[in-house]
Amino acid sequence: MQIVVKQGDIVAAEADTVIVNLFEGVGVPGGATGAVDRALDGAIADLIAGGDLKGKAGEVAVIYPRGAIGARRVLVVGLGQADKFDLDGVRQAAAAGIKRARDLGARRVASIVHGAGIGGLDVAAAAQATVEGSLLAVYRFDAQKKKEPAHDIDSLVLVENDGARIEAVTAGVATAEAVVAGVRLARDLVNMPPNVATPTRMAAAAQDIADAHGLALTIGDREWAAERHMGAYLAVAQGAGEPPKFIVLEHNGDRTDLPTVVLVGKGITFDTGGISIKPSDRMGDMKSDMGGAAAVLGAMEAVGRLDIPLRVIGITPCTENMPDANAYRPADVITASNGKTIEIISTDAEGRMVLADALVLAETYTPQAVIDLATLTGACVIALGAGVSAGIFCNDESLRDQLLAAADSTHERLWPLPLYDDYRRMINSEVADMKNSGGRFGGVGTSAVFLQEFTNYPWAHIDIAGMALAEKPGEYSPVGGTGFGVRLLVAYLQHLSDAS
Numbered sequence: 001m002q003i004v005v006k007q008g009d010i011v012a013a014e015a016d017t018v019i020v021n022l023f024e025g026v027g028v029p030g031g032a033t034g035a036v037d038r039a040l041d042g043a044i045a046d047l048i049a050g051g052d053l054k055g056k057a058g059e060v061a062v063i064y065p066r067g068a069i070g071a072r073r074v075l076v077v078g079l080g081q082a083d084k085f086d087l088d089g090v091r092q093a094a095a096a097g098i099k100r101a102r103d104l105g106a107r108r109v110a111s112i113v114h115g116a117g118i119g120g121l122d123v124a125a126a127a128q129a130t131v132e133g134s135l136l137a138v139y140r141f142d143a144q145k146k147k148e149p150a151h152d153i154d155s156l157v158l159v160e161n162d163g164a165r166i167e168a169v170t171a172g173v174a175t176a177e178a179v180v181a182g183v184r185l186a187r188d189l190v191n192m193p194p195n196v197a198t199p200t201r202m203a204a205a206a207q208d209i210a211d212a213h214g215l216a217l218t219i220g221d222r223e224w225a226a227e228r229h230m231g232a233y234l235a236v237a238q239g240a241g242e243p244p245k246f247i248v249l250e251h252n253g254d255r256t257d258l259p260t261v262v263l264v265g266k267g268i269t270f271d272t273g274g275i276s277i278k279p280s281d282r283m284g285d286m287k288s289d290m291g292g293a294a295a296v297l298g299a300m301e302a303v304g305r306l307d308i309p310l311r312v313i314g315i316t317p318c319t320e321n322m323p324d325a326n327a328y329r330p331a332d333v334i335t336a337s338n339g340k341t342i343e344i345i346s347t348d349a350e351g352r353m354v355l356a357d358a359l360v361l362a363e364t365y366t367p368q369a370v371i372d373l374a375t376l377t378g379a380c381v382i383a384l385g386a387g388v389s390a391g392i393f394c395n396d397e398s399l400r401d402q403l404l405a406a407a408d409s410t411h412e413r414l415w416p417l418p419l420y421d422d423y424r425r426m427i428n429s430e431v432a433d434m435k436n437s438g439g440r441f442g443g444v445g446t447s448a449v450f451l452q453e454f455t456n457y458p459w460a461h462i463d464i465a466g467m468a469l470a471e472k473p474g475e476y477s478p479v480g481g482t483g484f485g486v487r488l489l490v491a492y493l494q495h496l497s498d499a500s
């Protein structure tokens with residue numbers, strides 16, 4: 001779907017479908033919706049008066065102008081209550097409109113920017129959210145099936161009447177297109193089966209990003225990791241049949257004058273649990289155990305496209321976690337690249353192992369902030385729910401506040417969880433510096449303090465275990481890979497670059 005920005009009157013739009021909107025409780029629409037209503041001789045006001053249209057969130061009314069305007073159908077999408085309206089309301093309204101348009105067979109759609117009129121939102125942000133909601137809602141994974149692909153809309157024209165707003169709308173659209181490219185990539189990688197989205201395939205995705213936007217790329221193999229004494233990462237990779245790939249992408253890598261942010265993503269392309277094998281029921285969901293890496297690669301795609309003026313490093317340690325004659329075992333003692341030793345309690349606590357060496361490597365970039373994303377613990381899903389919120393652990397108040405602000409504007413929720421010393425005591429080991437599991441109770445906290453042992457800078461750990469793969473569709477995300485984290489990371493980075 002091609003996105004175009006045009007200055008003009010939505011009534012005169014050259015499109016088969018026109019999308020306008022309505023707040024709940026409005027009797028006679030104003031603005032662009034009012035203009036369409038007058039051109040239709042009060043058809044929208046009639047629907048409202050008759051109780052057929054209320055303006056509730058998610059509601060879509062379809063009107064056939066029969067020649068009164070150029071378009072053959074008008075969709076009026078509900079925005080809900082004006083006092084509860086925010087950017088996510090924009091994304092949801094755009095999604096509801098575009099999905100209905102698609103289902104009705106629309107090819108050329110024209111829409112106003114939701115929320116920039118009486119909604120009172122920032123124009124660029126509203127335009128960005130309108131396009132994000134539209135593009136993300138019609139995302140589909142082109143599965144390996146010999147069936148006819150579903151119908152797609154060719155173009156979406158954003159029509160803005162006020163010439164003074166065109167620049168902001170255009171900027172918002174550009175941001176949205178970059179962000180959506182990143183989210184699509186992340187969704188695709190999670191949706192691919194684990195025999196396709198191997199570490200090698202993850203490296204190929206990183207190569208595409210590097211080639212397209214001029215990022216530097218290192219793809220470390222077993223030997224590369226061994227030279228760097230990455231014993232924790234290599235322990236997990238030991239049992240893998242697929243060759244492990246430790247991926248490092250650098251945007252503005254040599255610009256040490258710029259603020260540096262390192263993004264780290266857990267890249268377990270399939271988590272069987274290893275020798276501490278998982279039950280077979282729902283084990284297939286563990287193809288999403290590279291959701292953190294997918295989000296980091298997606299964010300790097302957007303960062304490259306937007307050429308964000310920061311030094312941004314993406315590190316994704318990728319490997320399978322398999323049971324094998326060579327696999328690491330419970331009771332093994334492993335030395336990570338910072339020299340700390342780890343007693344293996346469970347080979348299923350593999351995410352923190354691969355992240356440990358990645359977090360140690362992050363320090364070599366003298367970062368202002370390091371953010372890791374990982375489908376790390378079932379305990380986080382138990383605590384916060386599936387598809388509800390990610391958990392965030394952070395050792396720096398300002399970084400936490402910045403990430404919470406980004407979570408708020410993107411509606412990629414984060415809930416703060418504590419890094420108590422009590423958790424650290426729960427992973428004390430008799431034979432090593434720490435255990436890789438503290439047992440069932442406090443499982444999300446003990447995983448976080450484990451990671452903390454490998455950090456030495458402002459750091460945030462985001463546990464996305466419940467967020468990477470959706471069982472139920474959202475307003476603008478279908479079942480399957482969600483791309484969770486991409487929008488959050490890009491919003492954080494953009495705010496940071498605006499502020500510095």
Ligand code: BES
Nearest residue numbers: 289346348349375376377378379437465
């Ligand atoms: N990848 C899993 C965590 C997970 C669970 C992700 C559910 C997505 C949905 C992780 O590697 C794991 O197995 N964690 C164990 C840790 C335990 C052995 C300390 C868990 O949560 O049970």
Ligand code: MN
Nearest residue numbers: 271348349350
């Ligand atoms: Mn595991």
Ligand code: ZN
Nearest residue numbers: 268271289351
């Ligand atoms: Zn895992």
